[in-house]
Amino acid sequence: MAKKLRVGILFGGRSGEHEVSLLSAASILKAFDRSKFDVVPIGITKEGRWLAAGAADDLLSGNGRLEIAASAAAEVNLRAGDPRSTPGAKLLHEGIPTLMAPEPAKAAGGTALDVVFPVLHGTFGEDGTIQGLFELAGIAYVGSGVLGSAVGMDKDAMKRMFAQSGLPIVKHVTLLRSEWEKSPKKSIAKIESKLKYPVFVKPANLGSSVGISKAHDRKELAPALTLASKYDRKIVIEEGVGGKKGKARELEVAVLGNDDPKASVVGEIIPGKEFYDYEAKYLCEGSVPVIPAKLTKTEAKKIRTMAVEAFKACDLAGLARVDFLMEPGGKRRIYLNEVNTLPGFTQISMYPKLWEATGLSYKDLITKLIELALERQGEKERNSYSYGE
Numbered sequence: 021m022a023k024k025l026r027v028g029i030l031f032g033g034r035s036g037e038h039e040v041s042l043l044s045a046a047s048i049l050k051a052f053d054r055s056k057f058d059v060v061p062i063g064i065t066k067e068g069r070w071l072a073a074g075a076a077d078d079l080l081s082g083n084g085r086l087e088i089a090a091s092a093a094a095e096v097n098l099r100a101g102d103p104r105s106t107p108g109a110k111l112l113h114e115g116i117p118t119l120m121a122p123e124p125a126k127a128a129g130g131t132a133l134d135v136v137f138p139v140l141h142g143t144f145g146e147d148g149t150i151q152g153l154f155e156l157a158g159i160a161y162v163g164s165g166v167l168g169s170a171v172g173m174d175k176d177a178m179k180r181m182f183a184q185s186g187l188p189i190v191k192h193v194t195l196l197r198s199e200w201e202k203s204p205k206k207s208i209a210k211i212e213s214k215l216k217y218p219v220f221v222k223p224a225n226l227g228s229s230v231g232i233s234k235a236h237d238r239k240e241l242a243p244a245l246t247l248a249s250k251y252d253r254k255i256v257i258e259e260g261v262g263g264k265k266g267k268a269r270e271l272e273v274a275v276l277g278n279d280d281p282k283a284s285v286v287g288e289i290i291p292g293k294e295f296y297d298y299e300a301k302y303l304c305e306g307s308v309p310v311i312p313a314k315l316t317k318t319e320a321k322k323i324r325t326m327a328v329e330a331f332k333a334c335d336l337a338g339l340a341r342v343d344f345l346m347e348p349g350g351k352r353r354i355y356l357n358e359v360n361t362l363p364g365f366t367q368i369s370m371y372p373k374l375w376e377a378t379g380l381s382y383k384d385l386i387t388k389l390i391e392l393a394l395e396r397q398g399e400k401e402r403n404s405y406s407y408g409e
C-alpha cells in the first residue's frame with residue numbers, strides 16, 4: 021500500500037474569523053479520507069500561540085483545559101504576534117521545521133508533514149502572511165500563494181486586477197485613513213463628485229463584513245468612514261448596486277484548480293437583512309442560500325466564465341469563492357464584487373455546497389484540494405533560483 025500522506029490542518033488564528041475557522045476545521049477533520057491521509061490538527065489561539073496534538077483538539081472543542089494544555093509540551097514555540105516574541109530566526113528554525121519542513125523535523129525525531137491545509141479565514145490566514153511562512157519552510161499548502169492571497173484580501177488591489185482584465189466592477193473611490201483624518205471635507209467632496217448615494221464604505225483589508233456600512237446620505241457618510249478607518253489604513257467606498265430602493269442580488273461561484281481552474285454552478289444568497297452584514301452572515305437565521313441561482317442560461321454561463329477570469333486575474337490557486345452583485349429588477353447588470361481565497365468550509369457553507377451541486381462530494385473536494393497543493397508544489401520545485409543552475 022502506498023504511504024499515507026500526512027496533512028496538517030491549521031485552524032483558529034488571530035483574525036476576527038477565529039470561530040468560523042473552528043467550525044470549518046471541525047467539518048473538514050470529520051470528512052477527511054483517512055484511507056489516504058493521516059491528519060494532524062494544529063490549532064492557533066486568538067493570541068497567536070500554536071498548539072499541536074491534544075491542545076489543538078481542546079481548542080477545537082472549546083475545552084476549558086486549553087490554557088493548561090497550552091503550557092504543556094504540546095505548545096510549539098511560535099508567538100508571531102507577540103512583540104516580545106522569539107526572533108524570526110528562532111521561529112523558522114525551531115517552530116515551523118518541527119511541524120513542517122521535512123529534514124529538520126526528521127532529524128529532530130518527529131515526522132514531517134507532506135501538506136498543510138490552512139483552514140484560516142481573514143487576517144494572518146487568508147492574506148498571504150502565513151503563506152509566506154509555508155514558502156520559507158518549503159512545504160506544500162492548500163490554496164493561493166502569497167500574491168494571490170494578499171490581492172484577494174485587499175479590496176483596492178483586487179479591483180485594480182479585475183479592471184486590468186476587463187472585468188466589470190462598481191464605481192468606487194479609495195481613500196487613505198490619513199487623507200480622511202487630515203481633510204474630511206475634501207474627502208467627502210471627492211466621494212460625492214464620483215459616486216451617488218447609497219454608498220458602501222469598507223476597510224480595504226478585512227472580511228465577514230466587519231467595519232462595513234451602507235451610508236444612505238451625507239449624514240451617514242462621516243461615521244461610516246470613521247468606523248472603516250478603525251480597521252485599516254485604506255478605505256474603499258463603492259456605489260451601492262440596486263440604488264436607493266433596490267437590494268443587490270448576491271451571486272457566488274466556487275472555483276477549483278490551479279492553472280486550468282473550473283467553475284461550479286452559480287448560487288445565490290438571499291440575506292435576511294438590508295445587506296449581507298456580519299449579523300446576517302453569522303447571527304441571524306434569515307439568510308437563505310439558493311442553488312442553483314435563478315438566472316437565464318446565458319447569465320449563468322457569463323458569471324461562471326467571469327469567475328474563472330477573476331481567479332486568473334488575481335493569480336489564485338487551489339480554491340476561491342468568487343462573489344458577484346447583480347442589479348435587481350429589469351436591468352440585471354452584473355458586477356464582480358470580490359474573491360475569497362479561503363472561504364467558509366463547513367459542510368453547509370456555500371463553497372462546498374456549490375461543488376456538491378456540481379457533482380463533487382465534500383470528501384472528494386478535500387482530497388482534490390490536497391492533490392492541487394501537491395501539484396503546485398511540484399511546479400515550484402521545477403524552478404531554478406540562480407543563473408546557470
Ligand SMILES: Nc1ncnc2c1ncn2[C@@H]1O[C@H](COP(=O)(O)OP(=O)(O)O)[C@@H](O)[C@H]1O
Binds near residue numbers: 297
Ligand atoms: N457596492 C455594493 N452594492 C451593494 N451591496 C454591497 C456593495 N458592497 C457590499 N455590499 C453588501 O455588503 C456585503 C459585504 O461586502 P463585501 O465587499 O462582500 O465584504 P466582505 O469581504 O466583508 O464579505 C455584501 O455581501 C453585500 O451584501
Ligand SMILES: [Mg+2]
Binds near residue numbers: 343358
Ligand atoms: Mg463578501
